Amino acid sequence: MEPVFILVTMIYLSSCAFYFGYLFFQKNSLQRIAIGLMIVGFVLHSTLLVINGIRAGHFPINNLHETLCFTGWAIAAVFLVLSYIYRLKILGIYAAPLITLTLIIAYQLPKVSPQDPTLFKNFWLVAHIVTLFLGNAAFSLACGLGLLYLLQENAIKKKNMGFFFKRLPSLELLDTTGYACIVAGFSLITIGLITGIIYAKAIWGRFWSWDPKEIWSVITWLFYAVLLHERLTVGLRGKRAAIMAVVGFGVLLFTFLGVNFLLQGHHGTFTAM
């Protein structure tokens, strides 16, 4: 399936090119081509995942290559849904390169043979993975929206009506969309953690085993919980919320990859190289 994987990556890459063209020339036609390519890439990407899954007979997330491949898919999925709801055209200049980069890195990685594929047939595990990955994708987009917010806020505060001021949408839209991403992400990872705990009980007989991955997952969850709590109580929004969304994504990345490489734990399989 490697040619298909390369094709998918190339489609995402050309979508990037059109998004950058849109950024510079501000022609709507370029943006329409970009999102069109993104949709084509996504459909092909989904097909690839399904075929890989059927061939292997289990959920294709058994090494770092497959994990990243699925991560890219999750980001594309959330991005397309978000674009449909909020009509936020410019976010593509963040999402498209992120997806492409994820796939390019995935391509570089070896495809080691699975250690215990029977694990991946459990319903709770699949639910755990899908919700967590979609949640993480939502957080990654919240981070991108946070960055765009900071750029636009900086332009307005510094009264520098340059390149970004003209091209980026209003603070209100960036803030609302970012908030929506956090709410969606938080709901998804909450489900992800619950299904994970249920799965742990089913497999190991206990809900909680003080594994570093578990601890960091809860730290990430708490971080976003605080962000949402502050928004609902004292109305935390704007620049601070944007910074928190960016920092939160840093914590998330550490939980997702850093823990596996630096601290080890029972999630090692996902990042096997």
Place this chain on the structure above:
Amino acid sequence: MRDIILLGMNHKTASVDIRECIAFTADETDQALVILRDHPSVGESVLFSTCNRIELLMAVDSQEVGIAAAKHFFSQFKKVPLSQFENSLYQYSGDEAVRHTFQVASSLDSMVVGEPQILGQMKEAYRKATMEKTSGVILNKLLHRTFFVAKKVRTETGIGDHAVSISYAAIELGKKIFGDLEGKKILLIGAGEMAELAVEHLLRNRAGLITVANRTFARGLELAERFSGKAIRFEEIIDAVKEVDIVISSTGSTEYVLKKNQIKEAMKARRNRRLFFIDIAVPRDIDPAINRINNAYVYDIDDLKGIVDENMEDRNREAVKAQRIIDEAVIGYRRWYDTLEVVPTIVSLRGKVEAIARQELNRTLSALDHLSENDKKAIQRMTGALVNKILHEPTAFLKNNGCYGNKSEYLDLTRRLFKLD
């Protein structure tokens, strides 16, 4: 063949007192068009007059006679001696007149480059000309081209993008902060022309309730009634700030009306909702340090002026692109105009008919294989004779015997009858 000439003055060539003397009101334009229509040396005419320019576009048989007639007409109609305004007039003919017309409509020649009203005003002037039947084939085509070019310039260049007035710049900023201004509540502190203009723009963008605070409560009440808002006492400002989204300030106060720690407190009560200050007052009313508070944005008059200047430069850059579109259009118009010459029209008319004859002849002969070579030649000769006979009268007519006066009209009609373009 009539020539296009244009005689006019604008804000660059004539001072306002001269423009005032020569400007035509709507009624005067109607009367003027009637006079021009009946004028022997003016073939077609369109008169266009705004506060910044007066332009008389004509198609005439003789340029010198036409220009002299137009000058005389201005002087007579407005009862102003020619010597008083002659130096302020400019005149163009042929391609230059066409180019100037395109530039005016595309708002390249305007005082504020890219301002959108001019096109509408020009359409109105043309409408009057068609009502009075003073425009003919040449000017009709020119004006239709003009409106097309102006639209193209507007959509394909950024000449109309970005605000070039203080109050529009404030609106544009507001949109970048709030996205949509619909329902946004406004607090107007003080009064003043520019502040009121900004409020009007905001209302046109469907902003919400207007609250007016004025040191003289009665004056505030009066303004509030005008905007159908509500008036509050000057001391209540800080409470009002907790409710509104946009604050426009324009008082004569020598001290800051709103200070940083007041706003800091207010932001808590607002649960950090965004607050946009437009400070039009000199000296300033809003403490500039407020801009450092999260989710509060302060723009004073200099900041807004800075944006306007920058946007103005952008427009001037776009004007270069517009010039290229206009250059192309001038060439396109010239091409059409040249077809109004007699010879090319006769040539293409003959070409068209001959082509039809040849085609039909070939089709017929290929089905009649039994004919001898001589028979075929005879049929060919007959077809040629038919073409010549049919074309004889129209050719003679176009070559001036028949058509007196406005030749371009008949040429244009011929081209359209036979679909020569």
